[in-house]
Amino acid sequence: MELLELVINEEDESGVDYIALVDQPAVEKLWLAFRKNDEKNYQFKIQDSEKRIVSGFFMVADLPIMRAKDNGEQFYVVFKKDTINKIVNKFFKMGYSNNINIMHNKNDKADGVYVIESLIIDSDRGINTPKGFDDAPNGSWWGSMRVENDEVWEKIKSGVFNGFSVEGLFAQDRPKEINERIISKIRDVVNNYKRK
Numbered sequence: 001m002e003l004l005e006l007v008i009n010e011e012d013e014s015g016v017d018y019i020a021l022v023d024q025p026a027v028e029k030l031w032l033a034f035r036k037n038d039e040k041n042y043q044f045k046i047q048d049s050e051k052r053i054v055s056g057f058f059m060v061a062d063l064p065i066m067r068a069k070d071n072g073e074q075f076y077v078v079f080k081k082d083t084i085n086k087i088v089n090k091f092f093k094m095g096y097s098n099n100i101n102i103m104h105n106k107n108d109k110a111d112g113v114y115v116i117e118s119l120i121i122d123s124d125r126g127i128n129t130p131k132g133f134d135d136a137p138n139g140s141w142w143g144s145m146r147v148e149n150d151e152v153w154e155k156i157k158s159g160v161f162n163g164f165s166v167e168g169l170f171a172q173d174r175p176k177e178i179n180e181r182i183i184s185k186i187r188d189v190v191n192n193y194k195r196k
Contacts, residue, residue, distance in 0.1 A: 002075040003064060003178040006170040007083050008090065015090040016168035018099045019058060019145075021110060021152065021161040044163055045132065046156065052147040053116070054156055055130070058164050059084050061121075061139035064183045075175075076183055081120075081139020087168075088120055088141055100145065102152075104167055112149035119143065 008014040044056025061084055064076040079087075091097075097115040102108040119127055121140045129135045129142060136142070143164075147153045155161050 001178060001180055001183065002175040003183070004075060004077045004175050005083075005173040006077050006079055007173055008086055008168075008170060010086055010090060014169045014171055015094075016087050016166045017091075017094070017096055018101050018104075018106065018167040019115070020101050020104045020165045020167055021113070021156070022103055022163050022165045023161055047132075047144060049157075052153055053144050054147060055117070055142070055144040056133070056164055057136060057140055057142050058118075058166055059087070059141040061137045062186070063137075064186055076178070077172075081137070084139050084141050085120055087166075088118065092118070101167075102161075104165065110147075110149060110152050113145055113147050113152055115143055116146045117144035 044054045047053045047055040059079055061081040062078060064078050066074055067077055068074050097118075100110040100113040100115075102110055119130070119142045121127060121129055121136055121142060122138050124138070129140075133142065145164075147156060152161075
């Protein structure tokens, strides 16, 4: 099975331009939409009901994510920490913190929902996963959103939306052939990551 490292160029249109509220992982074309991962422990949490804040990982570094081509052929993609750092910097430089949509539909913008906190996990700098969330590898992107939109807030509370998903345009490094068993081991290591 192929493993593709997705990358961006800081000088062109590539990068993340939207974050979506989603009910489950999207199986879209390579350039369109990726949720952090398929694992429940990385879904977002209602962190403060009174202030309407939801928090969670936008992206998890080094986690192989299964995708499918139009013909149904499956492959994996991965974002390395250096790429995630570039993505985050470009996302905020371009002023995209209000670019939130529903289920990757750019015509269904989540008005009144916006990013209020953003961290790139970096234990060397003392930036660790916030309390109450599972640890993730250095380079992972964690954040919080405030939800002022009543309809969206009700859907979050009722469990219609249970995760964040980044969306954008990415280039790919040369494909690497990788054994499915190796991918499974990598996912296990990332999902069971504990900072020492």
